[in-house]
Amino acid sequence: MALFLSTYINKLDSKGRVSVPATFRSSLASSSFQGIVAFKSKSHIALECFGMDDMIEISKRLDHFDLFSEAQDDLATVIFAESKQLPFDGDGRIVLPEELRSFCNMTDKVAFVGMGQKFQIWEPEALEKRLANARDNVREQNLTIPASKD
Amino acid sequence: MALFLSTYINKLDSKGRVSVPATFRSSLASSSFQGIVAFKSKSHIALECFGMDDMIEISKRLDHFDLFSEAQDDLATVIFAESKQLPFDGDGRIVLPEELRSFCNMTDKVAFVGMGQKFQIWEPEALEKRLANARDNVREQNLTIPASKD
C-alpha cells in the first residue's frame, strides 16, 4: 500500500513543471498509471492528490449508489469532473496546470505534504500557517489516534 | 479499467464534429466498438456517454428488474432506444447529431466531463451552473464516498 510521508519543497519552472519527490514516486511505482490525480481541496487552499488506483477504488465505491441517482451524480461530478490526470515525464515531473496553480497562489515553489494514503500540494507560506493552526488544534482539543480495530 | 477524469472543452465545427479528448479515447481503446454511445440525460440538459462495453453492463443490471415490468420497459426504452452510437473518425472525432446538439443548446463549444465510469457532454455555460450546484449539494447533504466494505 502506498504511504506518503514527510514534506518536500520543490521548484516550479516557467512551464509549471515540478519534480514529484522520489519517495512519493516510488510509492506509486506499482500503480496502473504513472502519474498522479489532483483536484482542488474543498477545505483548504491546496491540492488533494491520489494515485490512480485509489481513484479506481473510489469509483468502485460509488457503484454502491444507483447508476443515475442524484447522490451518485453529485459525488461523481464533484470528484471526477474537477480532477486532473497529471502524468510523470521521463524525469518524474508533473505539469501543474495554470488553473490549479492560481487557485493555490503558487509562484516559484510548492510543498508536497505527505498525508498517509494521499498527499497535498501547497504554496509553502500558506502551508506554514496551516501547520501552526493544525498544531494548535491538536493541542487544544487533545486529539489522538483511535485504537486499532484488529 | 476505464476511468474518465477531468473536463475538456473542444470546438464544434460547422458539421457538428468534435474531437473526443485523447485521454477519453485511450480509456475506450480496448472497447469492442471504436466510438461512444450517447443519450439525453434524464436529470440534466446534457448527454450521458458510455463505452459500448459499459452499455452491455447496464443491460445486465436492468435484468434485475422484471423482464416485462413497467420500470424495466421505461428504462430500456429511454436508454437503448433513444441512444445513439457515435463512431470515431480517423482523427478521433465524433459527429453530434443535430437533435442532441439542440437538446443541449450547444453552439460552438462543448465540454466533455469525466464522471468515473461514464462521461457527460455539456454546453459549457450550463456546465458551470451544474458544477456550482453539485458542490452545494455535496456540502449541504454531507455526501461522502461510502466506506470500503472490505
Place this chain on the structure above:
DNA sequence: TACAATACCATGCTATACCATATTATACCA
C-alpha cells in the same frame, strides 16, 4: 443527378518526450 454523410488529407499548435547540467544525498574509504 443532387445531396448528405463519411472517409481522407493538411496544418498550426501545444504537450511531452528527450537530452544536458547542476545539485544534493548517499556510500565508501581512509
Place this chain on the structure above:
DNA sequence: TGGTATAATATGGTATAGCATGGTATTGTA
C-alpha cells in the same frame, strides 16, 4: 569520524510527435 567519490535527484532547455482543427474528396443514397 571525516572526507571524498559516486550515484540519484532535481532542474533547465530544446526538439518532436500527437492532438485539435479546418478543409476537400469520395462514397452511398434518395
